[in-house]
């Protein structure tokens with residue numbers, strides 16, 4: 196059996212460090228926020244090459260707070276992509292604003308800057324590109340259009356810890372960047388977690404206040420806030436794991452390169468493209484398939500788990516039918532939803548396991 200990812204293997208590889216960190220929090224009784232979370236914020240801000248990081252309870256909360264800090268609310272519009280995890284769009288809806296979609300471009304499956312300008316109206320208050328699978332969207336083109344209209348850009352970097360665009364870290368280019376620490380993400384907590392990063396002092400202050408009931412200081416609630424605080428135990432665990440992240444990313448990139456060289460000759464699958472000047476961190480290694488569902492079944496029969504990211508674009512989800520979109524509105528996203536298949540990739544995977552997955556994909560090519 197080859198799993199899609201192996202969180203037990205990751206824990207086993209750093210067990211003593213994690214256990215010590217958790218026991219330290221239990222002894223300190225700093226169960227919510229506290230020193231460990233404050234240190235994580237400093238270290239993660241450094242990692243992203245930004246001034247501030249505000250730790251929260253999920254990546255979705257980070258997006259919600261980033262939007263609120265940008266002044267987004269009822270009656271506003273926020274432009275994003277339909278080919279993403281639904282949370283990007285949910286966060287927009289939480290503010291009362293209307294999500295407006297632009298299609299992705301066919302090679303990277305990230306926001307197509309050529310289609311962005313047409314989606315902007317006088318009500319557009321933010322733009323959220325998604326760094327899908329761990330590759331940064333075309334930020335230069337997106338930032339140029341956004342700047343022309345005076346609209347802030349919030350990066351959904353929930354899949355892109357440590358990814359780079361022309362030497363800039365994911366999350367450091369927009370007004371803010373949002374990350375998830377869901378266990379399966381490249382940097383994952385042992386539970387839920389998230390963080391928003393920014394170079395803007397005022398945005399950082401607003402997000403910090405809103406995550407803790409809108410308190411400016413104790414007992415003084417100056418805004419209608421939320422309970423979006425990070426647990427101390429998650430902060431301590433994430434600090435340990437952050438020290439390993441670059442090594443894990445190197446392993447992911449090595450597996451991706453191995454996959455791509457072995458799969459290069461097959462005409463049943465197309466391998467993902469890493470654009471020059473963009474450092475892909477391969478949260479997901481997704482191939483485009485001639486017969487996606489067929490290959491999915493073949494791998495399953497071989498005991499190889501694979502994933503679908505994502506089979507239904509957000510504009511066609513029942514939850515968002517009120518937006519009034521129809522099949523055919525975003526053809527690139529819809530084609531991607533029909534053809535992408537995510538192969539197993541995680542740092543602890545072996546080269547031999549990559550070769551076993553490839554052998555199963557090849558078998559499908561000869562049979563199918």
Ligand SMILES: *Cc1c(COP(=O)(O)O)cnc(C)c1O
Pocket residue numbers: 253254255256279280282283325351353354374375376377388389
């Ligand atoms: C995981 C993810 C989120 C949400 O993060 P949570 O921590 O699960 O709330 C948002 N956007 C994208 C693109 C994601 O992959």
